[in-house]
Amino acid sequence: MSVVEGKTAGAGDPILVVRELYRHFGGIKAVNGVSLEVGRREIAGLIGPNGSGKSTLFSLVSGTVAPDRGQIRFDGHEIGGRKAHAIARLGLARTFQIPAMFDNMSVTENLLAAAAEGHWQGARDRAAETLALLTLDHVADNRASDLSGGQQKLLEFGRVIMRQATLILLDEVTAGVHPNIRKIILEAIARLREHGITFLVIEHDMEMVRNVCDRIIVMDAGRVVASGSFNDIVRNSEVMQTYLGRPQ
Amino acid sequence: MKQRRTGLLLLIGVIIVLALLPMLVNNYWLRIATGALMWAGLACSWNMLGGYAGYINFGHSAFFGLGAYVTALLMGDKLAWPFFATVPAGIVVTALFAIMIGAPTLRLRGAYFAIATWAFAEVLIQFTSVMDFTGGIGGIGLPPFLDERFFYFAMFGAAALTYLITWALFERSRFGLKVKALRDHEPAAEAIGINTSLVKLQTFVLSAVTASVFGAIFAYWVTFINPKSVFGGDITDQMVVMVLLGGLGSLWGPALGGVGLFVVNRVIWMYWGDTAFYIAILGAAIVLVVLFMPNGIAGLFSRDGAKSGAVLDKAVGKVVGDGQGGPN
Numbered sequence: 001m002s003v004v005e006g007k008t009a010g011a012g013d014p015i016l017v018v019r020e021l022y023r024h025f026g027g028i029k030a031v032n033g034v035s036l037e038v039g040r041r042e043i044a045g046l047i048g049p050n051g052s053g054k055s056t057l058f059s060l061v062s063g064t065v066a067p068d069r070g071q072i073r074f075d076g077h078e079i080g081g082r083k084a085h086a087i088a089r090l091g092l093a094r095t096f097q098i099p100a101m102f103d104n105m106s107v108t109e110n111l112l113a114a115a116a117e118g119h120w121q122g123a124r125d126r127a128a129e130t131l132a133l134l135t136l137d138h139v140a141d142n143r144a145s146d147l148s149g150g151q152q153k154l155l156e157f158g159r160v161i162m163r164q165a166t167l168i169l170l171d172e173v174t175a176g177v178h179p180n181i182r183k184i185i186l187e188a189i190a191r192l193r194e195h196g197i198t199f200l201v202i203e204h205d206m207e208m209v210r211n212v213c214d215r216i217i218v219m220d221a222g223r224v225v226a227s228g229s230f231n232d233i234v235r236n237s238e239v240m241q242t243y244l245g246r247p248q
Numbered sequence: 249m250k251q252r253r254t255g256l257l258l259l260i261g262v263i264i265v266l267a268l269l270p271m272l273v274n275n276y277w278l279r280i281a282t283g284a285l286m287w288a289g290l291a292c293s294w295n296m297l298g299g300y301a302g303y304i305n306f307g308h309s310a311f312f313g314l315g316a317y318v319t320a321l322l323m324g325d326k327l328a329w330p331f332f333a334t335v336p337a338g339i340v341v342t343a344l345f346a347i348m349i350g351a352p353t354l355r356l357r358g359a360y361f362a363i364a365t366w367a368f369a370e371v372l373i374q375f376t377s378v379m380d381f382t383g384g385i386g387g388i389g390l391p392p393f394l395d396e397r398f399f400y401f402a403m404f405g406a407a408a409l410t411y412l413i414t415w416a417l418f419e420r421s422r423f424g425l426k427v428k429a430l431r432d433h434e435p436a437a438e439a440i441g442i443n444t445s446l447v448k449l450q451t452f453v454l455s456a457v458t459a460s461v462f463g464a465i466f467a468y469w470v471t472f473i474n475p476k477s478v479f480g481g482d483i484t485d486q487m488v489v490m491v492l493l494g495g496l497g498s499l500w501g502p503a504l505g506g507v508g509l510f511v512v513n514r515v516i517w518m519y520w521g522d523t524a525f526y527i528a529i530l531g532a533a534i535v536l537v538v539l540f541m542p543n544g545i546a547g548l549f550s551r552d553g554a555k556s557g558a559v560l561d562k563a564v565g566k567v568v569g570d571g572q573g574g575p576n
Contacts (some may be wrong), residue, residue, distance in 0.1 A: 061438060064439065083438070084435070085438045088441035089441060094439055096439075102388055103433075104432055108423060112422075112425055113426065113429040113440065113442075117422075117424040117441035117443075155485075163441070
């Protein structure tokens with residue numbers, strides 16, 4: 001199996017279905033009745049102003065945070081409230097907004113750790129392939145904490161690749177990185193999609209959203225306010241008001 | 249490659265010297281060597297959870313004491329078990345206690361975990377102090393067996409096995425990757441499919457049963473134990489300092505720290521007759537390590553040198569509070 005192959009690449013029913021999902025932190029309604037679907041092989045963009053609930057939604061779907069109520073269905077499994085590791089083993093992988101490195105481990109060990117649970121066979125070869133794909137081979141033995149911010153984003157993306165997931169959640173994976181690193185990540189996303197992997201991507205870079213995403217989902221104040229193609233979204237007055245404010 | 253071969257030759261040399269030591273030194277120095285091997289092994293057992301998993305256990309003496317008390321009770325007049333049968337019994341009892349204590353406390357982090365484990369050791373001190381069957385505060389005796397070579401080789405075997413297990417599990421296997429991943433970023437470790445609760449508990453139990461083996465040998469060696477002599481907080485404190493001095497989260501650090509500090513302790517005792525000065529040396533060692541050698545002695549020989557100290561930062565940060573404290 002190639003380094004970029006996922007488990008399944010079927011068509012038909014959506015791979016991710018979220019229904020009436022709620023998560024409040026005290027008085028803050030971080031996610032307030034979100035419903036959305038992501039189709040198989042799709043690259044869906046999740047956009048919205050800061051504080052609109054995008055990252056919390058990722059945490060709910062990936063099991064890092066438990067929902068107050070609502071349903072999350074991934075690849076035929078009801079996963080709402082399940083532990084993060086159990087969800088990951090079903091084939092869902094994610095990155096974090098701030099790169100979550102295993103600081104004291106080498107770059108190679110970071111990749112191998114991602115394969116330690118369930119994907120160990122051939123892990124060393126796949127780690128070498130992933131290092132080459134992401135041009136991290138020259139820092140393979142360096143500690144993760146010694147990498148630049150952009151290289152850390154690449155390494156975290158590499159860990160996701162090592163998981164051989166069917167659905168990948170990327171949280172601002174190209175934010176603040178050098179254009180060369182951004183190009184490497186975008187090419188890798190395209191290759192992974194060719195192998196049937198689905199993406200849900202949080203992104204503030206509208207150029208990337210337009211070029212990469214098949215469909216855009218817009219969140220504001222913990223709710224989904226619009227969904228559609230990039231052109232549909234930029235013509236949507238509610239979305240424009242969300243980003244630019246209401247006219248006085 | 250050359251560095252690996254040098255390391256292997258050094259290791260073989262150390263093993264040969266240790267195997268021949270009873271023929272080279274008198275009983276006095278053999279007792280010191282036996283103690284040094286015990287502390288090297290105990291420090292290594294503490295390092296499994298404290299260094300590799302980043303969970304600072306201030307109650308590790310509880311497991312050392314459990315091993316000691318199980319051996320003492322089973323070898324007593326009433327039961328009169330042979331020593332080697334008491335060791336597995338101690339392992340089983342300790343493992344059960346470790347599961348019972350670890351399952352709830354490993355949900356805590358940082359200072360909360362440290363306090364919970366410290367409290368567990370204190371509970372055992374109080375329990376064994378008031379119960380008749382443990383001999384109360386006066387302690388309990390064991391049948392004497394005055395063969396220094398036996399205890400030397402028992403400690404040597406236990407220490408060698410401890411380091412072999414640590415090397416195989418934490419440095420050369422997937423299990424080690426999982427443990428180190430959860431130490432460095434627990435949510436990210438969960439996100440790559442690692443059941444962090446289970447891995448932490450496995451590490452905790454392994455760390456505990458290893459300490460219990462040394463407790464069992466220690467009890468038989470000294471032929472008399474009491475609550476303070478095997479559950480006392482100073483036993484854990486010494487393990488912590490030995491690991492910090494030698495190198496937190498490294499394979500050989502605990503051996504360097506354990507042997508180094510114990511030999512210093514004995515030499516001070518030999519020349520000055522008491523060990524109050526040793527406490528001052530422990531304090532100074534902690535300050536010097538934190539300031540100038542955050543990766544410990546082992547760090548001086550590693551690729552990163554002594555400059556980083558990230559494992560120490562992580563562990564100390566967890567205890568003094570870096571936003572990761574409290575229940576998960």
